[in-house]
Amino acid sequence: MKKLLFLILLFVSASAYAQQGMELNLWPQGPQTSNGDPNDMAKISIFLPKKSQSTGRAIVICPGGGYTHLAFEKEGTAWAPFFNSMGIAVIVLKYRMPHCVWKVPAEDAEEAMRTVRRNAKSWNIDPQQVGIMGFSAGGHLASTIATHSKGAAAPNFQILMYPVISMETGVTHQGSRDNLLGKNPKRKLINDYCNEQHVTHATPPAFIALANDDKAVSPINAVSYYEELCQAGVSASMHIYPTGGHGFGILQSFPYHLELMMELRRWLQSF
Template identity: 50%
Template structure:
């Protein structure tokens, strides 16, 4: 899809301008929330070359699966249409697309998310873990969906501190 190629072009552009912008070209990641989490995870599992592979992924309450009963219905319809084939559903169910070359991940969500079922994140975590991809997942008991960086999210301080610690100490970058 066009959105995925746009995301790949963004990674390519960041790496091409890394020196000029003072960025390490081997430490370029992707972050997305909800449906944007599906795009970030798509880039992390469906990238077309090492040049466009992110070095890490940060996912907030992401849509991952396109399987009915697990997915977010609106995201599924917007991405796949009204009557997708089983092949299309499988292609965009990212828990099925994880490989040992998928980038390390930080995932955060709320257990009571009524919009995007937690099974999206849990299934993706299990797939990453099975492929021995480093993954850190944080599930908070309440918060629902869409809290992002909102100050009134009960666990904002906890999750942002965990993310900062992971970025500082937990991310292991490959020698390229």
């Protein structure tokens, strides 16, 4: 009964905060690095909570799609009401596909983080409370930013859903690796994007969620990342659900949808 009541209240509050997103071109003067496709433009969609309810917190969301496409709704815009209902601003990133130009997605994500902080005052955001969230290949991108980025591009916390973390053959999602790094990347490049190798004490706190029966992206990715976070003394909360497969996003058909929403909400309220 308590869970049912929570779900009803969550639905009502989220619906009340749903609103039209603003869209901005991330590179109005052109990107730093081209991916070879001039029609593939990086953009952000901004969903702000009511000013009177804003906590100052913001989350940049990186949808997944194997670095070939983006699950933009279920792993992006559909999350806006949930976070807005908690007074959290949502910025959904439409990052460009790399086409083996590995710098491209990270450049887009870093610029999205900087854009949020540049607009912090007008968007009622605290620059010290900007996190990043990613799903699947978008989880690889989010963890790349969490482990590599500095200054205004660095997140204050991270949320990873069934993430690709490693680029090692046999552990990684091979399609994501091929699309990002190419078919035969050099050893150094592989190491650079095995994000579990780059966790330090400065890596931001993490919430990680996945299903044990994920056949697309091995749970070893998330487990190894969590282990490194623990070794580095970084606060981390990991949730492995028995079933649900891959790519559930915010779909209510995910068997543990309610548990995920409750646990993520509690984690966000814990700091």
